[in-house]
Amino acid sequence: MGNEEGWTKDVGGSLPVENVQALASKKLKDIPHRYIRPDLEFDKVSMDESLQIPVIDMSKLVRNQSGHGDELGELHRACENWGFFQLINHGVPAEVIENMKMEIKEFFKLPLEEKMSCAQLPNDIQGYGQAFVVSEEQKLDWGDMLFLLSKPASIRNMRFWPTTPLLLEVQRVAICLLLLMGRNLGIDPEKLRCIFEDGTQAIRMNYYPPCVEANKVIGLNTHSDSTGLTLLIQANEVQGLQIKKNGKWVPITPIPGAFIVNIGDIIEIMSNGKYKSIEHRAAVNPEKERLSIAAFHGPNLKSIIAPLEDLVKEETPNYKS
Numbered sequence: 001m002g003n004e005e006g007w008t009k010d011v012g013g014s015l016p017v018e019n020v021q022a023l024a025s026k027k028l029k030d031i032p033h034r035y036i037r038p039d040l041e042f043d044k045v046s047m048d049e050s051l052q053i054p055v056i057d058m059s060k061l062v063r064n065q066s067g068h069g070d071e072l073g074e075l076h077r078a079c080e081n082w083g084f085f086q087l088i089n090h091g092v093p094a095e096v097i098e099n100m101k102m103e104i105k106e107f108f109k110l111p112l113e114e115k116m117s118c119a120q121l122p123n124d125i126q127g128y129g130q131a132f133v134v135s136e137e138q139k140l141d142w143g144d145m146l147f148l149l150s151k152p153a154s155i156r157n158m159r160f161w162p163t164t165p166l167l168l169e170v171q172r173v174a175i176c177l178l179l180l181m182g183r184n185l186g187i188d189p190e191k192l193r194c195i196f197e198d199g200t201q202a203i204r205m206n207y208y209p210p211c212v213e214a215n216k217v218i219g220l221n222t223h224s225d226s227t228g229l230t231l232l233i234q235a236n237e238v239q240g241l242q243i244k245k246n247g248k249w250v251p252i253t254p255i256p257g258a259f260i261v262n263i264g265d266i267i268e269i270m271s272n273g274k275y276k277s278i279e280h281r282a283a284v285n286p287e288k289e290r291l292s293i294a295a296f297h298g299p300n301l302k303s304i305i306a307p308l309e310d311l312v313k314e315e316t317p318n319y320k321s
Helices: 002-011 020-025 058-062 068-081 094-109 112-118 165-185 189-196 265-270
Strands: 055-057 084-088 127-129 144-151 200-208 220-223 229-234 241-245 248-251 259-263 280-282 290-298
Touching: 055 058, 055 068, 058 068, 058 165, 068 084, 068 165, 094 144, 094 165, 094 200, 094 229, 094 290, 112 127, 144 165, 165 189, 165 200, 165 229, 165 259, 165 290
Parallel strands: 055 084
Antiparallel strands: 084 259, 127 144, 144 200, 200 290, 220 280, 229 259, 229 290, 241 248, 241 280
């Protein structure tokens, strides 16, 4: 239990700030200065619509059929060269995804007083609020979130969110992908199963209100994910995710029904840098709200994060545990 308590403390809390959804509803002429970001590099957003992350077909990965080896190769190249891909035919029932989307939309439609009944408590990231606000001077993201630590079960706080079938389904897909990645790296897949099958899972439900000065604010600031593997579901079809590629920000056009998958820092370390954890961010739309659900999957709490031994027998580790 000690490891679990330590991990929840390490995740951290967030200082309370004004609700962005309520702020946006005021239709202010001037955006508060804490949200104005002069460093957004919107001039570096790629206009090349043909530049898109790879698309991986899960049905070809898990069945021994024609194209299986080719699709494994595509997965390997996507992880090496992009760190992101869209996953189609993943096997999660459409009704499970749609039910979760509906619940998220209904939550963010609630009056502010009702949403605040799920507000984050001091020193706890779980609940309704914002992420990682640590000072009164810090610049703020143009977005609200509902955050849940869902696995291991002992750290789950059911005050905020019930268990849904989607959490189990998404974890199943994540574990399957991790085993396939291990195979591509020449690692015994069972080693990764032992590390991740009883690992951590956190869910972040994001609401990005529209902003008349969308080119001056950011929904979620530039970052890479500190987890192992992230699966993102678009709760509506408003585009906003951008990833950094060759010094340019590449907007991602979501495929309806697909998961957007990205490598996290932990897999980059475990793969000794072969697979890349890529910087990304969430832009804001000037007219439409954007909603998304991100599921973060990490190793079990007893794991030591370091390059896997099988990958550093003949080369120098690029990372230390």
